[in-house]
Amino acid sequence: MIIKDIKIIDIIQDGRGVGKKDGKTIFIENAIFGEVLDAEIIAFKKNYLEARKIQTKIQSQYYRKPPCPYFDECGGCSIMDINYQKQIELKKNLIKNALKKSAKIEISDLEIMESKEFHYRNKIRLKVDENGNLNYLKNYSDQYVAIKNCLIANELISNNLSEITKISRDINLNSSAKIDEITIRSNNSDILLNLQGKFDQESLNYIKENYSDGKYKINLIDGKKLIVISGNGYLEYNILGKNFKISALDFYQVNDFQIENLYSLAKEFLGENQKILDLYCGSATSSIAINGDHVIGVEINKNAIKDANENAKRNGLKNYKFLAKNAKYIDEKFIKNEKIDAITLDPPRAGLDKDLIKAITDSKIQKIVYISCNPQTLARDIKRFMDRGYVLKKIKAVDMFPQTMHVESVVLMSK
Ligand SMILES: C[S@@+](CC[C@H](N)C(=O)[O-])C[C@H]1O[C@@H](n2cnc3c(N)ncnc32)[C@H](O)[C@@H]1O
Known part of the structure; x- marks a missing residue:
């Protein structure tokens, strides 16, 4: 079935365009924000349709010729065909809409730190x-x-x-x-x-x-x-004057030009002179760059924890502990016993386990800095913190992934 003359009014995180026809939402592959197109329906779902673009009828005013010769086929970059300023605006809307939908929070403007557009991935x-x-x-x-x-x-x-x-x-x-x-x-x-x-x-x-x-x-x-x-x-990396060892399979932030901006922002939100619990700490780049000494880090990858300990030594930390452990097993007692002042969180795309949010909120920790690569799960988790007595104090975004709809957010919540 073919539907004609659909205007693309938004782009979702996987890069598909959003159109409406007769009250139905349609998610359309290869659509460009702002264009009018014809599309073929490829799946009928209960609350929406899925479609594939057949042809552009009216070109988007934000369109640009993609500078990469593989763009039409390659699944890596989904929005390289619109200009960077519009990419930034779309990402702001993605975060704002997620907050509005899940947490009923409306923010008028959202600052986003822009990146070098090309040749950024390490x-x-x-x-x-x-x-x-x-x-x-x-x-x-x-x-x-x-x-x-x-x-x-x-x-x-x-x-x-x-x-x-x-x-x-x-x-x-x-x-x-x-x-x-x-x-x-x-x-x-x-x-x-x-x-x-x-x-x-x-x-x-x-x-x-x-x-x-x-x-x-x-x-x-x-x-x-x-x-x-x-x-x-x-490999060894230098971030904010500190030196880190990152083993072959360990996580490391991918945008060379935004790592320092991301961690500086988290540091600004966190403040100074406190003992932190850094959950999902990887090889402790975040713990050490954001807080320096007085840190407990938790990370599921045992090898990353070995590197975290080595990185602590390299950077002269004296008061630290890095634990190879699933973050969801951190409980209220642990947070209280360790006399933690603030918590930093940087989970994978799935966000936080409900039990972990309960443990953090039960411990009545005053300050939480949450770094997230997924606006949807971030908004869901903010709502869960709000339901348990916390407020969203600050939010800023960092564009770590130009040419895609992915974006990083940094949030400060307090009790
Ligand atoms: C987005 S990375 C952040 C790492 C670090 N904060 C950084 O900036 O480099 C998420 C980390 O969470 C770890 N991880 C994934 N699931 C986990 C879990 N259930 N418990 C603890 N760590 C987990 C991953 O191995 C990865 O190192």
Whole structure:
């Protein structure tokens, strides 16, 4: 079924456009904010329809020709076809609408820290085909799109991509290894490659012989096993005058140009001279950059906790504890016993467990700084804190992900 002349009035987080027809909401793939289009319905749901764009009827005033040649097919960047100022406005609306819908909070204006538009990412993940060529996934599908470059990867990764492709081609074509995914990470000077796939002894020997002392730090990942081929298995980063070790599989904020802005904002909201509990602390970059000493960090990834302890030593902390633990098991007693003054939270997209919110609010902690990469779960969690006696004091956003509808928010709540 085809529906004609739908005006695109919004963009949701996965990049699809929103239109209305006869009172029904339609989510449309490949739509541009502000355009009028015809679309084919691909799914009828109870409260909405899903559709795919067939043709643009009236071009959006915010349209720009996407500067990346893979844009039409690649699923990586969903809004590169509208100008950056409009991207920022859409992200503000995304956060404002989520707050209004879930927490019934209306904010008139929301400040958002803008980013460098291109070449900002210090990490990209690519699919590798049997010939060793590098691919992203196609829009809304699991088919591959072969790429030779990526406009949002940082300059160092971008400039090395063809050489890295040569390595994956060589290994997949000339050895018995099968690399199926590659993650490329970098700091200012070094590149680390995580080659994921199947490696038998013969291919391991081949890779060791040919790549043990090349210019890249290389790790092989086969199931749960990580084998360091060259380098030391980690990268070092400097943030706000502090130095950090981040191992191959640990989380690290992806936007080189916004990390300091993000942490400085959280630091400003948090204030000084307090003992914090940093939940979802990763390798303690957030704990140490935001608060310095007097910190307890909790993180589920055991290896990240090893790095957190090393990072505490590197940066001269004296009063710290980093625990490998699921944050949802933190309880009121623990918060009280440890004499915590304030809590920082930086969960994955799913947001916070209800029991954790209960433990935090029962402990009557005065100040909470919540860093979130998902406006929907953030708004849901703010509402849960509000229901338990907390108020939203401050909120600001940081654009960590230009060309996509993803955005980071930093929130201060108090009792
Ligand atoms: C968005 S990252 C933030 C890390 C850190 N705050 C930073 O800025 O680098 C979220 C972290 O939460 C960790 N994590 C995921 N689920 C968790 C859980 N249930 N309990 C504790 N940590 C968890 C992940 O391993 C990841 O390191």
